Amino acid sequence: xxxxxxxxxxxxxxxxxxxxxxxxxxxxxxxxxxxxxxxxxxxxxxxxxxxxxxxxxxxxxxxxxxxxxxxxxxxxxxxxxxxxxxxxxxxxxxxxxxxxxxxxxxxxxxxxxxxxxxxxxxxxxxxxxxxxxxxxxxxxxxxxxxxxxxxxxxxxxxxxxxxxxx
Amino acid sequence: xxxxxxxxxxxxxxxxxxxxxxxxxxxxxxxxxxxxxxxxxxxxxxxxxxxxxxxxxxxxxxxxxxxxxxxxxxxxxxxxxxxxxxxxxxxxxxxxxxxxxxxxxxxxxxxxxxxxxxxxxxxxxxxxxxxxxxxxxxxxxxxxxxxxxxxxxxxxxxxxxxxxxxxxxxxxxxxxxxxxxxxxxxxxxxxxxxxxxxxxxxxxxxxxxxxxxxxxxxxxxxxxxxxxxxxxxxxxxxxxxxxxxxxxxxxxxxxxxxxxxxxxxxxxxxxxxxxxxxxxxxxxxxxxxxxxxxxxxxxxxxxxxxxxxxxxxxxxxxxxxxxxxxxxxxxxxxxxxxxxxxxxxxxxxxxxxxxxxxxxxxxxxxxxxxxxxxxxxxxxxxxxxxxxxxxxxxxxxxxxxxxx
Numbered sequence: 001x002x003x004x005x006x007x008x009x010x011x012x013x014x015x016x017x018x019x020x021x022x023x024x025x026x027x028x029x030x031x032x033x034x035x036x037x038x039x040x041x042x043x044x045x046x047x048x049x050x051x052x053x054x055x056x057x058x059x060x061x062x063x064x065x066x067x068x069x070x071x072x073x074x075x076x077x078x079x080x081x082x083x084x085x086x087x088x089x090x091x092x093x094x095x096x097x098x099x100x101x102x103x104x105x106x107x108x109x110x111x112x113x114x115x116x117x118x119x120x121x122x123x124x125x126x127x128x129x130x131x132x133x134x135x136x137x138x139x140x141x142x143x144x145x146x147x148x149x150x151x152x153x154x155x156x157x158x159x160x161x162x163x164x165x166x
Numbered sequence: 167x168x169x170x171x172x173x174x175x176x177x178x179x180x181x182x183x184x185x186x187x188x189x190x191x192x193x194x195x196x197x198x199x200x201x202x203x204x205x206x207x208x209x210x211x212x213x214x215x216x217x218x219x220x221x222x223x224x225x226x227x228x229x230x231x232x233x234x235x236x237x238x239x240x241x242x243x244x245x246x247x248x249x250x251x252x253x254x255x256x257x258x259x260x261x262x263x264x265x266x267x268x269x270x271x272x273x274x275x276x277x278x279x280x281x282x283x284x285x286x287x288x289x290x291x292x293x294x295x296x297x298x299x300x301x302x303x304x305x306x307x308x309x310x311x312x313x314x315x316x317x318x319x320x321x322x323x324x325x326x327x328x329x330x331x332x333x334x335x336x337x338x339x340x341x342x343x344x345x346x347x348x349x350x351x352x353x354x355x356x357x358x359x360x361x362x363x364x365x366x367x368x369x370x371x372x373x374x375x376x377x378x379x380x381x382x383x384x385x386x387x388x389x390x391x392x393x394x395x396x397x398x399x400x401x402x403x404x405x406x407x408x409x410x411x412x413x414x415x416x417x418x419x420x421x422x423x424x425x426x427x428x429x430x431x432x433x434x435x436x437x438x439x440x441x442x443x444x445x446x447x448x449x450x451x452x453x454x455x456x457x458x459x460x461x462x463x464x465x466x467x468x469x470x471x472x473x474x475x476x477x478x479x480x481x482x483x484x485x486x487x488x489x490x491x492x493x494x495x496x497x498x499x500x501x502x503x504x505x506x507x508x509x510x511x512x513x514x515x516x517x518x519x520x521x522x523x524x525x526x527x528x529x530x531x532x533x534x535x536x537x538x539x540x541x542x543x544x545x546x547x548x549x550x551x552x553x554x555x556x557x558x559x560x561x562x563x564x565x566x567x568x569x570x
Contacts, residue, residue, distance in 0.1 A: 021264055021503055049391050050407075052506070053532040057519055071504050071517065071532070075391065075405060078412045082504060103394025106540035114228075129221035129569055138229055145229050159172060162188045162205040165217040165543045 002079055005045055010036065025082045033085055034095045034121075040072065040083075041100055048072040048081070051101035054108055056087075056115040058141045065089030068117060070097075087117060096122035114139035124165075186214060193222050197555045199296050200565045202539075204554060211550050216543040220536070223565035231529035235495025236262050236336060239529060244330040246514075246531060246567040249292045250285035252278075252321065253509045254567075255334035258529075260415055261505035261516035262336045265498050270465055272417075274338050276458040279416045281324060281333070282507070283447040283454075287358070288317040289510030289562075290440045297437070297559030298369055301378040306368045313361035316354040323350060336496055337471045338464020348455050355448060362444065369437075379434040383545040383557030390431060393541035396534050397512025398439045399561065403431035409508035420457070421450045436560040470496050495524025511535045511562055533567045 003017055003024050013036055016027035028036055040048045052071040059065060064086035073080045085094050096119035097104045108119040109128040116137035119125055127134060133152045136143050192203035201222035207215040227246065231239045243258045244251040256278045263270060291314040299307030318328045323344050325333040333340055344350070369375045385395070390403040400407055406425045410418040426442035428435025464471055468487050477484030500522035506515040512534030519528040538561040545557050 020501060021267070023502075023504060025502075051394055052513065053504075053515060053517065053530070055517065055530045057528045069517065069530075071515065075407045075412075080413070080504070082502075101394065102389065102392040102544075103537055103540065106536065107394075110536075127221075129224045131221070138226065143229075145226070145233055156172070162190055162207075163217045163219070164205070164207070165215050165547075 002046075002081060006081075009039075009043075009045070023080070023082060025084060027084045027086065030085045030087065030094045034097065034100070037070075037083075037097050037100050047074045047077050050075050051097070051103045051107070052080070054097075054104060054111050056111050056117055056139075058115060058139065060089070060141050063088075066092050066115060066117060068094050068111070092116060093118040093120050095120050096125075098122055113137075116140065191551075191554070193219075197300055198558055199300075200563055200568075202558070202563060202565070206551075208551070213546050213549055213551065213554070216546045216554075218539055218542050220539055220563075221569050223569040225570065227531065227570035228529055231526050233525075235492075235524050236498060236526055237491075237495065239526065240334060241330065241332045244332055246533070246570065247289070247509060247511065247535075247564045248329055248566050249564060250282075250289035250510045251329060251331050252281040252285040252325075252333060253289075253507060253514065255331065256282055256416070257505060257507040257509070257514050257516050258518075259334040259336055260507065261503050261518045262496075262498060264505055265501055265503045265518060265520055266336070266470065266496070267499070268337060268465065268467060268470060270338055271462050272459050273342075273461040274463045274465075275416045276454050277339055277343055277463055278334065279418065279421075280343070280451050280454050280458075281321070282416075283450045284317055284320055286447045286510045287444045288314050288321070290444050291317070293510070293559070293562040294365075294437060294440055297556065297562075298365070298375070300555050300559050301375060303369055303372065303375055306365045309361050309365055309368075313358050316357055320347075320350055320354055323347070335464065335471065337467060338462075342463045351451060351455065358448075362441075366441065370441075376434060378552070378556050379432070379437055379560075381430070381432050381434075382549065382553045383433045383436075383560060385431050385541060385545055387431065389541070389544065393544070394537040395512065395541060396537070397508070397510070398436050398443065399512065399538055401425060402428035402435035402439045404429045409506050409513050413506060415505070415507060417454075418450075421453050423447075423450050433556050433560045497522070497524055498526075506532070509534055511538070511564070511567070514567075531567075531570060533570065535561060535563045536568045539563055539568055 003019055013028055013032055014026050018025045040046045050073040052073045055069050057067045066087040068085045068087055070083040096108055108122055111117055112125055113127045113130050187208045189206045189208055191206055193201045203219040205217040206213060227242055231242055243254040246254045291310045295307040295310030322328050324341055325331040387403045390400050404427055406427050408425045423446045426439045428439055472491055473484045473487045478488045498520040500520055502519045504515055504517045506513050514534055515532030517530040521527040546554055
């Protein structure tokens with residue numbers, strides 16, 4: 001079982017482990033998350049070479065407020081796990097995992113765009129689905145779904161230089 | 167031409183030999199189907215840098231799903247990948263069913279699988295037809311779009327709609343296959359076979375097509391895995407990963423089919439993988455039609471499924487049941503589930519969180535083409551402008567799914 005293997009290997013780093021509906025969920029501490037993910041990818045017992053998804057869930061009444069949720073998949077061993085990091089609402093940040101999986105680049109940008117969670121160490125953290133001058137973070141529960149945004153001035157393509165990929 | 171005054175000092179005569187030109191391609195470019203913008207830095211016609219800008223079709227799918235009941239999310243899921251909406255429906259329904267801990271009927275599983283595969287063929291035909299059209303093979307493009315019509319006719323015969331089907335429900339589907347469905351499939355496949363063989367002849371050994379596709383948009387196997395590519399993009403790089411095999415859902419584990427793979431990871435392999443997959447989907451449909459059992463296509467659990475209209479009109483229990491399910495929604499136990507299905511473009515995942523009420527607390531979609539777009543600039547830097555069109559066509563970005 002993956003859950004025992006991970007507990008045996010990481011012990012104290014895992015704050016909580018659950019198996020519900022045949023899915024294993026681990027909660028870890030954000031300080032050591034990067035090394036944890038690296039080990040998950042590199043060690044042959046786990047071999048999580050595929051980052052499926054990065055997203056967050058907002059629980060305004062809980063502490064910590066945000067859960068950053070990573071879905072990992074191993075293409076070789078055909079197993080999945082979910083890893084969660086609890087993040088405080090006042091200063092929401094986690095370490096970026098772009099150095100571990102390239103897919104984290106856009107997925108973390110989207111999570112930042114939608115929830116305002118800062119991925120420290122991300123090489124190019126800017127909005128992706130929304131425009132740069134968008135105010136607020138739309139998937140937070142305190143963002144009313146009908147909220148209007150101020151009208152932004154037109155961007156002149158000649159005066160403003162175009163964006164670089166990095 | 168008179169220039170605006172504020173441009174005057176920005177336009178300087180330059181030496182064309184060492185100039186890096188900035189070019190914005192899109193958001194609405196005739197050769198890129200879909201609203202997408204490429205911020206290019208060009209050395210002559212060579213791409214030095216390419217910043218891919220998405221989000222022009224963002225409609226707040228995930229936010230809107232939190233506003234209604236679980237059942238009311240189905241129309242939104244149609245509009246994710248609108249070239250194969252049945253697969254999105256099935257994915258969301260499976261996610262909610264797993265959260266509820268219920269299983270649907272045997273016939274329903276077969277029906278869902280058959281329609282998913284019909285949709286997959288339609289999606290691949292859209293992708294390949296458009297891509298062929300954009301690199302100059304208009305005839306093949308028209309043939310494929312016509313073949314897609316046969317499949318849309320099938321989808322219409324089952325669901326009553328061609329694109330926005332809203333055909334799955336939690337616990338089942340709204341409509342069973344019509345009685346003459348096997349004959350219709352047979353007739354459609356006979357015509358489809360003709361189109362596929364024609365297009366194969368027109369494209370697979372066509373010098374112009376191969377020159378535009380082979381060796382273009384390459385991504386090595388480790389890169390493809392690292393960037394989270396899935397579906398035909400990942401399989402073209404030689405990784406035989408298919409959700410239908412690795413994490414089977416519905417009754418895919420009872421079907422015999424192969425996973426076509428490529429070895430170079432370029433656009434021509436992606437084209438080939440998609441082309442071969444259409445034959446595999448046909449195989450699955452034929453096997454499923456032979457094995458499909460009789461029976462209902464939806465369960466009858468009153469906590470989940472609406473009662474018969476007869477009961478609603480004639481009994482107070484039926485009326486109450488209907489009212490509660492419509493007004494409050496299905497009470498899904500608190501918890502979370504990640505359910506992936508193999509959509510035409512790759513792994514389409516639904517991560518759904520419930521707080522125990524009748525409304526979704528969070529619905530997250532893992533869109534396959536969003537990840538493909540994230541790797542697009544790696545495929546393009548160092549290549550030429552026309553390669554953007556071929557590569558972008560093979561990623562098959564569907565705005566509704568990428569931007570949600």
